[in-house]
Amino acid sequence: MKANTELLENYSLQGEQLPIFTMPAPVLKQIAKPVEIFDENLSTLCKNMLYTMYHAPGIGLAAPQIGQSIRLFVMDIDYNREEVTRADGSKDYVLSDFNPRVFINPVIEKISGEILYEEGCLSVPGIYEEVTRSEHIKVKYQDLDGNHQEMEATELLSVCIQHENDHLDGIVFLERLSTLKRNFLTKKYLKSKKKKG
Ligand code: QAP
Ligand code: CO
16 A cells, blocks of 8 residues: 555645634634544545645645644645636636645744744634744654654744644634734634624
C-alpha cells in the first residue's frame, strides 16, 4: 500500500466539503486530544479538510473547525486561485500549484523575533485584524504515516502554524488581541452574523 503522505499529494481537488464550525461553537473552545491512530480514516479526513479549505477558500484549517477535537491541522500557503468567467457570465475559480501540508500532534518552540500580520479565520468570517506572533519558530509534528518530522518556519508560514496550533488549544485569534479590540471585533462579528442569519 502507498504511504498516506504520498496519497494526499494527488488528491488535493477531490474530497468532501465538511461543515465549518463558526464562533461561538463550543468545540472551538476545547483542548483537542492527540491523534493516536494513523490509518486510512485519518488520511481521508485530512484530504477532506484540504478540500474544504481550498474551496472556502482559506490557507489553513484545524480539526476543531470541522467539529473534531483532535490535534491536527492542514495548510497550503502556496496555491494559486484564478477567477474565470463562464460563458453565461457567472464566476468560477481555477486552483493550481498545490502545496498541501498536514501537521499532526504539533509542538511549537519559539525561536526569536516578533511579527505583526493581519489574520482572518474561517471560524470568524469577515473579521480581520493584525496579531503579534513569534517571527521564527521550530515545529515538531507527525506526518500522515506517523513519522516524526521537524521544520523551522518564518513569515506567513510561521504565523499560520501558530494560528492553527492555537485552535488545538481552544484559542481563536481574537483572544490574542487587547481586550478593547477583542470586545469590539466580537460585537461586530456577532452583529454581522445576526444580520446574515
Ligand atoms: C489562518 O485563515 C491565517 O474571514 C487561516 O470571510 C490567516 O484561511 C493565518 C477566510 C491569515 C495567517 C494569516 C477568512 C476566508 C480564510 C474569512 C484563513 C473569510 C473567508 C481564513
Ligand atoms: Co482560524
